Amino acid sequence: MAPIAKPLVVLAGPIHPDGHTLLETEARVTVCPDLTEDGVIAAARAAEGILFRIRPNCSERLMSACKQLKVIGRHGVGLDTVDLPAATRLGIPVVHAPGSNSDAVAEHAVMLMLVAAKKTLAIDRATRKGEWVERRALGIFELKGKTLGVIGVGNIGRRVAHIARAFGMRVLGCDPYVAPDELRRRETEPVSLDQLLAQSDVITVHTPLTTETQHIINAGTIAKMKPGVVFVNTCRGKTQDERALFEGLTRGRIKAAGLDVWEEEPTPVDHPLLNLETVVCTSHIAGVSDEANRNIAVTVVGEMLRVLRGEKPQVLGNPALWPRLTHLT
Known part of the structure; x- marks a missing residue:
């Protein structure tokens, strides 16, 4: 046979x-x-x-x-x-x-927060040029004591929340598919999206791309953000309206952004966001290790x-x- x-x-x-x-x-x-x-x-x-x-x-x-x-x-x-x-x-x-790959993405998201908070890329470039001027420290801030807003508290979002709490951050969580008691078990305070936008010093997005989440970050939601917020996205590029994001950064509503995902991938090299020193860029690599x-x-x-x-x-x-x-x- x-x-x-x-x-x-x-x-x-x-x-x-x-x-x-x-x-x-x-x-x-x-x-x-x-x-x-x-x-x-x-x-x-x-x-x-x-x-x-x-x-x-x-x-x-x-x-x-x-x-x-x-x-x-x-x-x-x-x-x-x-x-x-x-x-x-x-x-x-x-x-x-x-x-x-949840651990890889969570670590990458926190890395983007830290690089933005510590102005790592700008200081790296200045150090290589021998520029040790006093103003190099302007705008650097600590994560301890700040409020982190996590949009999407699934496998990745809950890990980011856990790491952020170790830094001494207050963590807010918004996820319509997770019950409030479960959000608390995932180390976040349950809030609405509007509450999260208004209170967070740092916002990180960890949702799947659906009809509900496409362009969840747009001109309207950016206008509701706390002035000087740091925005991080490691989920899907189409969750953000990049034109609105550019406007938010150039007008000062958003202090800095850490972006691993883009509406169009590979991102065009002449993309306006790539010209901003306040943007930390990676190439959809957060989940890779x-x-x-x-x-x-x-x-x-x-x-x-x-x-x-x-x-x-x-x-x-x-x-x-x-x-x-x-x-x-």
């Missing part, structure tokens, strides 16, 4: 070696060299699983063209690059790795293999599909 062939899984980009090795224990694995939509379709026509990284988006057209698909994996936490309604209509489970890369790869591969074995995943990105997954044990 011929052995049963392992299912084919296509990787839309390389993953951590430990995740790749784990996947190869139960699947045939190929890394797609062409990360256009057509390139992935060509590589995955016979695939039972596709693991997406940054490109391309997981579209309805792509999924429909791959008739053998049994599972979609998203290398990371966010699912905004996956057409979840289409996956649900097509009966394809979508798995991902929530919480797997050696540890996080391994955690993400091993977690999402494990979830994909569960589905391919006929088992239910532990986390499902399109939970409306659960009633149709009776074939999984």
Whole structure:
């Protein structure tokens, strides 16, 4: 009797070696060299699983063209690059790795706060030029005793809150999907968005990108912020209106910003925000570390293999599909 062939899984980009090795224990694995939509379709026509990284988006057209698909994996936490309604209509489970890079993102967010508070980049440049003038210290402030507002108190937001409290900060939390008592357990004071904006010396955003959160930071919300606030964003670029953010920074409502995410990525080099010394910039790298890369790869591969074995995943990105997954044990 011929052995049963392992299912084919296509990787839309390389993953951590430990995740790749784990996947190869139960699947045939190929890394797609062409990360256009057509390139992935060509590589995955016979695939039972596709693991997406940054490109391309997981579209309805792509999924429909791959008739053998049994599972979609998203290398990371966010699912905004996956057409979840289409996956649900097509009966394809979508798995991902929530919480797997939370420590990396939380540390990065706090780093951006500190760099903004301590004017680290400006002082670094001045020091290299031999400029040890007294005014170099103007505007530096401590986090201790300040109020931090956390918008979105999930896996990452709660970690940021924990770190901030160790600095001696008061921490406010706004999250309509978390009950007040749970927000308190997550080391934040439950408040409305307007209360958070008005009281916070530092604001950090940790929400998924949804229709509710797109441009949650806009001209209206910036106008409600405490003058001289520091703004940090490490979640998704489209949660911020960058034109309004630029206006807030240049007019002094916002003292400084630490941005890891952008409305358009890669960010154009002539973007107005990049010309401001009050903006600390990184390139959507908050969730990246050696540890996080391994955690993400091993977690999402494990979830994909569960589905391919006929088992239910532990986390499902399109939970409306659960009633149709009776074939999984």
